Amino acid sequence: MAPEIGHYALILALAISLTQAVVPILGARRGNRELMAYGGRAALGQCACIVLSFAALTYAFITSDFSVEIVAANSHTAKPLVYKISGVWANHEGSMLLWVLILSIFGAALALFGANLPDTLKANALAVQGMISLGFLAFIEFTSNPFNRLDNPPLDGNGLNPILQDPGLAIHPPFLYLGYVGFSMAFSFSVAALIEGKVDAAWARWVRPWVLAAWCFLTIGITLGSAWAYYTLGWGGWWFWDPVENASFMPWLAGTALLHSALVVERRNALVSWTVLLGILTFSLSLVGTFLVRSGVLTSVHAFATDPARGVFILGLLIAATGGALTLYTIRMPTLKSGSPFAPVSREGALTLNNMLLLIACGTVFLGTFYPLLVDLLTRDKISVGPPYFNLTFVPIMVPLLIAMAIGPMLKWKRSELPQALERLRIPAIAVAAVVAITIALGIGRGFFSAVGSAIGMGLAVWLVGGSLAVLAYRVRLGLGPYETTLNLVRTTPLAFYGLVIAHSGMGITVAGITGMTSWATETVQSLRPGEQLQLSGYDVKLRTVELVAGPNYEAQQGTFDVSVRGRPVTTLVTQRRFYPIREQLTTSAGIHTNLISNIYVTLAEQDAKGAWPVRFYFHPFVPWIWLGALTMALGGFVSLADRRLRVGLPQSARRLAPTVAVGGPVPAE
Amino acid sequence: MSLSTANLTRFAPLLGFAAIAAGLGFALTNDPRKMPSMLIDRPAPKFALPPLDAGSSGLASEDLNGKVALLNVFASWCGGCRVEHPTLVQIAKDGAVPLYGINWKDKPGDGLKWLRAHANPYLKVGDDPSGRLGIDMGVTGVPETFVIDRTGRIRYRHAGPITPDVWQETFEPLLASLRSER
Numbered sequence: 001m002a003p004e005i006g007h008y009a010l011i012l013a014l015a016i017s018l019t020q021a022v023v024p025i026l027g028a029r030r031g032n033r034e035l036m037a038y039g040g041r042a043a044l045g046q047c048a049c050i051v052l053s054f055a056a057l058t059y060a061f062i063t064s065d066f067s068v069e070i071v072a073a074n075s076h077t078a079k080p081l082v083y084k085i086s087g088v089w090a091n092h093e094g095s096m097l098l099w100v101l102i103l104s105i106f107g108a109a110l111a112l113f114g115a116n117l118p119d120t121l122k123a124n125a126l127a128v129q130g131m132i133s134l135g136f137l138a139f140i141e142f143t144s145n146p147f148n149r150l151d152n153p154p155l156d157g158n159g160l161n162p163i164l165q166d167p168g169l170a171i172h173p174p175f176l177y178l179g180y181v182g183f184s185m186a187f188s189f190s191v192a193a194l195i196e197g198k199v200d201a202a203w204a205r206w207v208r209p210w211v212l213a214a215w216c217f218l219t220i221g222i223t224l225g226s227a228w229a230y231y232t233l234g235w236g237g238w239w240f241w242d243p244v245e246n247a248s249f250m251p252w253l254a255g256t257a258l259l260h261s262a263l264v265v266e267r268r269n270a271l272v273s274w275t276v277l278l279g280i281l282t283f284s285l286s287l288v289g290t291f292l293v294r295s296g297v298l299t300s301v302h303a304f305a306t307d308p309a310r311g312v313f314i315l316g317l318l319i320a321a322t323g324g325a326l327t328l329y330t331i332r333m334p335t336l337k338s339g340s341p342f343a344p345v346s347r348e349g350a351l352t353l354n355n356m357l358l359l360i361a362c363g364t365v366f367l368g369t370f371y372p373l374l375v376d377l378l379t380r381d382k383i384s385v386g387p388p389y390f391n392l393t394f395v396p397i398m399v400p401l402l403i404a405m406a407i408g409p410m411l412k413w414k415r416s417e418l419p420q421a422l423e424r425l426r427i428p429a430i431a432v433a434a435v436v437a438i439t440i441a442l443g444i445g446r447g448f449f450s451a452v453g454s455a456i457g458m459g460l461a462v463w464l465v466g467g468s469l470a471v472l473a474y475r476v477r478l479g480l481g482p483y484e485t486t487l488n489l490v491r492t493t494p495l496a497f498y499g500l501v502i503a504h505s506g507m508g509i510t511v512a513g514i515t516g517m518t519s520w521a522t523e524t525v526q527s528l529r530p531g532e533q534l535q536l537s538g539y540d541v542k543l544r545t546v547e548l549v550a551g552p553n554y555e556a557q558q559g560t561f562d563v564s565v566r567g568r569p570v571t572t573l574v575t576q577r578r579f580y581p582i583r584e585q586l587t588t589s590a591g592i593h594t595n596l597i598s599n600i601y602v603t604l605a606e607q608d609a610k611g612a613w614p615v616r617f618y619f620h621p622f623v624p625w626i627w628l629g630a631l632t633m634a635l636g637g638f639v640s641l642a643d644r645r646l647r648v649g650l651p652q653s654a655r656r657l658a659p660t661v662a663v664g665g666p667v668p669a670e
Numbered sequence: 671m672s673l674s675t676a677n678l679t680r681f682a683p684l685l686g687f688a689a690i691a692a693g694l695g696f697a698l699t700n701d702p703r704k705m706p707s708m709l710i711d712r713p714a715p716k717f718a719l720p721p722l723d724a725g726s727s728g729l730a731s732e733d734l735n736g737k738v739a740l741l742n743v744f745a746s747w748c749g750g751c752r753v754e755h756p757t758l759v760q761i762a763k764d765g766a767v768p769l770y771g772i773n774w775k776d777k778p779g780d781g782l783k784w785l786r787a788h789a790n791p792y793l794k795v796g797d798d799p800s801g802r803l804g805i806d807m808g809v810t811g812v813p814e815t816f817v818i819d820r821t822g823r824i825r826y827r828h829a830g831p832i833t834p835d836v837w838q839e840t841f842e843p844l845l846a847s848l849r850s851e852r
Binding site: 163229237240242277280281284288291295311312315318319322323326327329330333334370372373374386387388523525583585586603605606608614616 | 680681683684687688691693694695696697698745747748749753756759775783786787788789811833834
């Protein structure tokens with residue numbers, strides 16, 4: 001019964017979304033308040049239906065109702081409850097339902113918290129949200145019904161792919177979709193603005209919180225995915241330039257650009273049409289990502305079961321959404337105000353550079369991801385680009401971006417002087433010089449180029465963290481005036497500014513992590529018997545025991561290692577090779593110990609013919625910083641979101657609360 | 671931006687997207703898991719690949735002569751290879767079929783390190799650091815597995831990891847039928 005209720009609710013949501021796509025837009029045209037207000041009610045009703053539908057599917061998974069096809073295919077009674085729940089979205093149909101659930105939650109949030117938006121903008125934005133819902137609900141209903149029943153339900157299910165049975169991966173898709181789908185708000189607002197032919201600072205102030213929230217969630221989602229790959233796949237890599245990873249990374253890059261260009265619209269009313277275009281582009285890249293993952297046009301580790309009909313449908317959605325929005329853009333662009341002029345060296349100039357570089361980087365990733373298809377199209381050759389392509393193209397684009405990231409916030413709006421800005425960055429510059437010198441001195445023994453590479457990476461990291469702190473110090477006039485002024489400024493500086501400092505520092509931390517991991521990671525593989533030990537990078541690793549243990553739905557060979565440094569015990573590492581009998585599949589659970597500066601990582605392979613165990617041991621300096629830095633970036637975003645001026649419900653009071661202390665600094669009050 | 675340039679540039683995004691959408695539409699007709707038809711049932715290209723370590727013998731096309739064999743293309747940087755590796759080890763342990771490996775586009779030493787760390791299911795492994803042989807065979811990515819029959823012809827190409835399901839549903843029946851050929 002529950003699956004039928006869920007299915008019925010889904011169809012109801014589809015019907016509501018159809019009305020939501022049409023009625024408010026008519027209301028906005030005719031100035032009919034009743035019709036416009038319908039948009040909000042429809043969004044709430046649609047959300048309620050999808051919540052019910054999702055709950056019904058979750059119930060089917062929890063109660064192991066194997067008469068439902070996808071439950072039988074992806075679940076099993078002997079699975080821990082948390083993975084029964086995460087099994088809901090660990091398959092194509094269920095994950096699409098999660099996709100529309102999140103979409104409808106964003107729509108409902110707009111209906112609830114958008115009270116002070118102009119009626120027509122809100123109505124049009126809700127109508128566009130309705131159109132997106134309509135497309136995806138139809139996609140689910142017609143190609144991917146999660147509630148399909150089986151005539152002869154099996155006694156037990158197929159089980160969930162063991163690689164996916166992991167807490168990190170259980171919560172990874174919801175965060176990723178919160179990001180992906182959150183960018184639909186940017187899209188809806190952009191299209192709504194194009195329908196109205198009006199984009200102004202107020203528009204940017206309304207759209208920015210949604211973009212920022214989506215960006216934060218996407219950052220967390222990507223971080224979780226990367227950390228998961230690191231500890232589950234059992235070989236210590238953290239990013240593989242896999243098509244599916246790229247699918248989430250491209251919207252992130254475009255979303256980061258959007259975040260910054262929306263700032264320019266908000267403050268200076270410039271880059272208006274560019275920002276609208278980015279709003280369309282960012283969500284379109286989310287759709288391209290969805291297409292990539294679901295259509296099976298590229299091979300990937302993560303590919304879902306694919307079906308050509310689904311690919312055609314999603315491509316159709318992409319063409320309708322992006323094609324429609326861009327057509328509207330083409331028609332309306334000349335009517336958009338092009339805003340106030342600015343000098344190349346200015347805050348706007350720096351943000352334009354940021355946008356250019358981010359989009360070039362995004363284009364590089366796009367090209368690398370689709371290059372095999374392009375070559376196939378032109379020459380019928382089948383080729384593949386591996387990580388070397390991305391390292392060669394992506395990294396050099398990032399270097400100027402990261403350098404500019406510390407300088408930009410030091411520049412004034414409209415017109416600024418580069419020497420002045422650099423002068424304020426002299427302390428970070430000195431720190432960079434010191435770090436570069438030390439890194440080269442320590443690393444030169446391992447070859448000139450690798451030492452220079454490490455030095456550039458570490459220098460950039462220090463530049464970003466130091467530069468961000470210098471921006472804060474300058475903003476609060478630390479050391480430039482009496483302490484009372486500084487204290488006062490610390491209190492009155494808006495949270496959004498702290499958000500900038502935190503997020504940019506986070507990027508620095510991530511860069512340090514990537515550099516450390518790339519430059520100084522060490523590893524060894526040795527065959528050990530219990531009692532024997534190996535040495536690496538100062539660690540003594542002794543294999544204590546190897547034993548068979550039983551998990552809830554797997555059996556494992558468990559190796560226990562005692563790790564010490566110069567005779568002083570550091571930790572005990574436990575690693576497992578798990579065998580899941582239901583799927584006859586092996587997974588590795590690495591033994592990892594972190595002190596937040598470096599990780600040690602051990603895995604065990606199958607016993608060799610001589611009775612010894614091949615043990616792989618890694619020392620990964622700075623690697624936790626990759627994820628800590630990324631989470632810091634997301635934290636910066638959330639801090640910025642907490643700023644009263646950005647709070648969705650408060651644009652009116654915001655103006656009064658905005659700090660009015662003119663410091664002559666880089667951030668003039670509004 | 672003056673109105674005249676705006677008039678020209680405003681079409682750029684739409685045109686760009688039209689090109690991309692056309693490309694994606696084409697992509698749908700393309701299944702990377704499908705073998706390019708010209709190579710199926712043709713003799714596998716002749717090759718002689720150097721070994722991963724100086725001690726062993728490398729891999730040449732003659733090694734495959736006269737038997738139904740699998741040729742598996744892998745790389746240490748490839749995620750799907752990790753996924754299928756336990757299955758390959760199981761295949762090797764069961765002696766289900768002679769399994770040969772091509773280490774594709776890897777840095778020197780990485781392939782060997784990888785095999786040492788994760789057990790080596792291959793009878794012989796050849797090193798293809800430039801991906802040259804991969805081009806001849808139409809490799810689009812890793813992992814990929816070719817089924818070669820007794821006469822040295824490529825009979826099937828599988829792109830993506832060999833999971834236990836794929837093994838049971840595709841490979842086992844195919845190998846059985848190939849073995850029954852004279």
